[in-house]
Amino acid sequence: MTTVGSGDYIYTLIENWAKLPDGETWGNTSAVATDSQDRVYVFQRKDPPVMIFDRDGNYLSSWGISAITDPHGIFIEDDIIYVTDRADSVALKFTLDGKALQVIGRRGVHSNTGGETPGELVPKSSGPFNYPTELVPAPSGDLYVSDGYRNARVHRFSPDGRLLASWGEPGKEGPNQFHLPHSILVDADGLVYVCDRENNRIQVFTGEGRFITMWTDLRRPLDISSDADGILHISEGGVDGMSPRVSLMTKQGQVVARWDSMSAHGSWVDAHGDIYMALGAAMRVDKYVKQG
Numbered sequence: 377m378t379t380v381g382s383g384d385y386i387y388t389l390i391e392n393w394a395k396l397p398d399g400e401t402w403g404n405t406s407a408v409a410t411d412s413q414d415r416v417y418v419f420q421r422k423d424p425p426v427m428i429f430d431r432d433g434n435y436l437s438s439w440g441i442s443a444i445t446d447p448h449g450i451f452i453e454d455d456i457i458y459v460t461d462r463a464d465s466v467a468l469k470f471t472l473d474g475k476a477l478q479v480i481g482r483r484g485v486h487s488n489t490g491g492e493t494p495g496e497l498v499p500k501s502s503g504p505f506n507y508p509t510e511l512v513p514a515p516s517g518d519l520y521v522s523d524g525y526r527n528a529r530v531h532r533f534s535p536d537g538r539l540l541a542s543w544g545e546p547g548k549e550g551p552n553q554f555h556l557p558h559s560i561l562v563d564a565d566g567l568v569y570v571c572d573r574e575n576n577r578i579q580v581f582t583g584e585g586r587f588i589t590m591w592t593d594l595r596r597p598l599d600i601s602s603d604a605d606g607i608l609h610i611s612e613g614g615v616d617g618m619s620p621r622v623s624l625m626t627k628q629g630q631v632v633a634r635w636d637s638m639s640a641h642g643s644w645v646d647a648h649g650d651i652y653m654a655l656g657a658a659m660r661v662d663k664y665v666k667q668g
Contacts, residue, residue, distance in 0.1 A: 380664065385607075385624055385633035387651065387664035393433045394418060394661040402659035407599070407642030408652045409452040411472055416652060418661055419450040419459065419642070426450075426457075426474065431650075433663070439474030445483075449510030449522075449559065449599075450642070458511040460521070462494075465504075467511035467521050480519070480537045481505045491526035495574070497555050498546045501528040504539060514562040514583060522560040522570060530557060530570060530585065543585035548575055551587040559599045563606065563627060571597035576615055578629075591629040595621065599643045607632060609651055611643035622651065622664075638662065 378389040394416070396402065403422030410416050415436065416429045424438035425447045446463035456477070457470040466481040486506045490499035494507050507525030514520060518540065519533040529544040547553025555574035562568050566583040573596050580588045596613035603609065607624055614620035620639035624632045641656030649666035 379667075380622075380635040380637075381624075381633045382635075383633060384668070386667040388667060390433075390663045390665060392660050393652075393663035394427070394429050395433045395435060396427075397435050404656055405642070405654040405659055405661055406447045406656060407450040407644075408654040408661060409450045409457070409601075409644045410646040410652070411452050411455050412647075414646060414648070415472075416646075416661075417450060417452065417457065418654060419447045421447050431648075433661075443474070443476070444468075448508070451510065451512045453513050456513075458513065458519075460508045460511050462507050462509065462525060465506060465508060467505070467508055467519075469511075478537060480511070480521070480533060481508075487527065489527050494525035495556055497548070497574075498526060498528055501542075501545050501554075503529075503542060504531045509557065510559050512560055512562055514566055514568075515564060516566060516583065518583070520560055520562055520568060522557040524554065524557040524573070528554040528557065530554075530560065530568065530581070532583070532585070541585055543581070551579065551590065554579075558597070561600045561602060561608070563602060567627070569600055569608065571600055571610070573597060573613070578610070589629070591625070593631070594623065595619075598639070598641055601644045603645045603649055604647065607645075609643060609645040611637070611640035611653065613639045613641075622653075 403420040407419040418427045423441045425440040425444040428436045448462040451458040469478040487502040489502045506527040509524040517535040528546040558573035559571040568581040595615045610623045619636045640653035642654035651664040653662040
């Protein structure tokens with residue numbers, strides 16, 4: 377088996393970790409997250425969109441047929457599932473067994489950014505939503521959405537879905553400029569980390585949207601999650617001939633471990649420190665098992 381990492385962060389790679397039922401095949405595995413019982417939820421771009429496995433990769437159940445048009449991001453906290461339906465421009469909350477709890481946005485209604493091609497730098501930013509990428513909760517109960525494929529913004533909502541604030545403009549260099557905000561995380565202190573994918577950086581903000589800093593030593597950051605110690609786990613897609621990789625960083629931006637990997641469109645660190653990799657168009661899920 378392949379071993380990667382360094383220091384306190386050594387992992388063994390298990391390729392094709394998830395075992396599908398007989399006759400099933402994967403769609404594009406867009407994202408992955410785990411619940412309080414260590415069950416693994418894989419968000420894929422085919423029906424059923426949510427596939428559930430145990431820690432050993434054994435299939436348990438699925439749900440969501442016809443409920444999601446274009447799966448993108450998934451996040452789980454306190455056993456509530458937060459997802460984005462990219463092409464339908466909505467952000468949604470579900471119970472673990474697939475009961476709908478909340479919808480933010482109107483299905484199929486896109487804000488006016490002048491953007492037509494997902495991933496291109498938009499002419500202007502606008503309100504919610506135009507191909508959003510991830511929905512996450514904050515300790516305050518507020519909800520944050522990275523709105524990225526045809527917008528260049530972060531939106532903050534009250535728990536009941538009322539828009540409180542938005543920030544971000546299209547751009548390639550300055551603070552508060554985004555080119556495809558692809559993933560978002562709010563830490564225990566309420567700081568907001570945004571994977572500014574096509575700008576090869578992560579930008580850090582207060583919960584109110586005030587810019588704090590940016591980290592530029594990244595290769596198209598795709599997804600970000602945090603372990604119990606506050607170490608940020610980032611999957612990177614690679615850029616300009618440089619390979620995809622995984623980076624583990626402190627909340628101050630210091631790299632504690634880093635290794636080359638396959639490009640994971642979605643990734644997640646569980647309560648044991650294991651890392652799950654949703655490999656997107658490669659249509660599979662890999663797992664890095666933490667040693668020690």
